[in-house]
Amino acid sequence: MANERCRVALFVLIVCAFAYAAVYTSSPAVSVNPCAQTLTRALLAVTGLDPYVVSCAADDGVSTPLLSDGGHDKINAGRVGGPIVTDLLQCRKPEGPDFPEDLQCCPPMPTSEPIDFTLPDPSEPLRTRRPAHVAGAEYMAKYERAIALMKALPRSDPRSFYQQAHIHCAYCTGAYRQVGHPELAVQVHFSWLFFPFHRAYLYFFERIAGKLLGDPGFAVPFWSWDVPEGMRMPLQFANASSPLYDQMRNPWHAPPKLVDLDYAMDVVENNYTDDEQIKHNLWIMYKQVHYIYGSPFLLLHAFVSLSIDRFVT
Numbered sequence: 298m299a300n301e302r303c304r305v306a307l308f309v310l311i312v313c314a315f316a317y318a319a320v321y322t323s324s325p326a327v328s329v330n331p332c333a334q335t336l337t338r339a340l341l342a343v344t345g346l347d348p349y350v351v352s353c354a355a356d357d358g359v360s361t362p363l364l365s366d367g368g369h370d371k372i373n374a375g376r377v378g379g380p381i382v383t384d385l386l387q388c389r390k391p392e393g394p395d396f397p398e399d400l401q402c403c404p405p406m407p408t409s410e411p412i413d414f415t416l417p418d419p420s421e422p423l424r425t426r427r428p429a430h431v432a433g434a435e436y437m438a439k440y441e442r443a444i445a446l447m448k449a450l451p452r453s454d455p456r457s458f459y460q461q462a463h464i465h466c467a468y469c470t471g472a473y474r475q476v477g478h479p480e481l482a483v484q485v486h487f488s489w490l491f492f493p494f495h496r497a498y499l500y501f502f503e504r505i506a507g508k509l510l511g512d513p514g515f516a517v518p519f520w521s522w523d524v525p526e527g528m529r530m531p532l533q534f535a536n537a538s539s540p541l542y543d544q545m546r547n548p549w550h551a552p553p554k555l556v557d558l559d560y561a562m563d564v565v566e567n568n569y570t571d572d573e574q575i576k577h578n579l580w581i582m583y584k585q586v587h588y589i590y591g592s593p594f595l596l597l598h599a600f601v602s603l604s605i606d607r608f609v610t
């Protein structure tokens with residue numbers, strides 16, 4: 298059963314990461330939409346990124362692209378629209394040729410009023426995340442225990458691994474729609490929304506892990522794939538007896554092989570030597586994060602999202 302869950306979660310992540318690029322590259326809707334006349338739309342069409350992250354929903358009926366950034370983009374002030382607001386009552390089955398028939402990842406409906414988030418008490422222990430490749434066996438064993446505990450919870454429990462995977466699924470398969478614009482999906486990849494969503498997602502994931510372990514100071518280890526020493530998948534993820542194992546992962550990329558940060562499912566393996574792979578990985582990191590981040594070409598972040606998703610998995 299645990300494997301089944303992992304399979305669904307992994308499948309969803311892979312689908313989320315790649316399906317949008319594939320589906321929308323050839324979508325004629327991209328070019329007939331009024332927003333298509335702008336650079337942003339043109340870029341989207343070229344890159345095949347999800348056009349839904351650019352909302353035309355200002356009801357102005359003209360060709361101004363509206364990035365849903367809440368109007369905080371000072372440089373593009375006047376060209377940007379309102380925030381993306383999720384309609385929590387409109388969660389639906391993911392639709393599309395790339396999703397399995399029986400995929401359903403809406404979370405259970407809340408039975409009580411939601412509790413507003415408050416910042417943590419400063420007296421709480423400071424959680425320090427450590428890179429997996431230097432965290433040590435004891436620390437990684439603790440992380441494995443946390444995941445085992447999450448997987449052992451009943452599926453209906455919002456803290457279970459199953460429901461945590463569902464959160465990611467619901468926010469990247471179009472299961473949620475935007476308030477007032479049910480034709481617009483809420484998509485947490487391919488735009489500025491990527492970092493805030495995943496930070497919040499990890500924050501609560503980590504708190505659940507700490508609570509289950511009885512260690513409120515527990516911090517999830519992170520995969521430091523952007524330094525050469527960290528460019529292998531952490532060993533525990535390739536150990537078939539570990540709660541971190543997922544049989545659906547491609548064994549070709551398991552340690553001791555260096556990961557290819559530029560890998561895409563439908564592309565042939567590049568068969569680089571380790572030195573070549575490290576150079577290529579550093580190049581892709583530089584190009585995607587250091588060079589592109591903060592520029593008007595922010596939406597090209599799709600490729601960074603792919604890499605980071607591997608860690609979130």
Ligand SMILES: *[C@@H]1O[C@H](CO)[C@@H](O)[C@H](O)[C@H]1NC(C)=O
Nearest residue numbers: 441532533536537538539540
């Ligand atoms: C694999 O994981 C199991 C369960 O956590 C552990 O007992 C075993 O030592 C691990 N094997 C290796 C080679 O690390």
Ligand SMILES: *[C@@H]1O[C@H](CO)[C@@H](O)[C@H](O)[C@H]1NC(C)=O
Nearest residue numbers: 549564565566567568569570
């Ligand atoms: C890399 O090796 C695999 C397996 O031998 C092969 O299928 C693939 O075509 C190779 N890739 C390139 C770019 O030569």
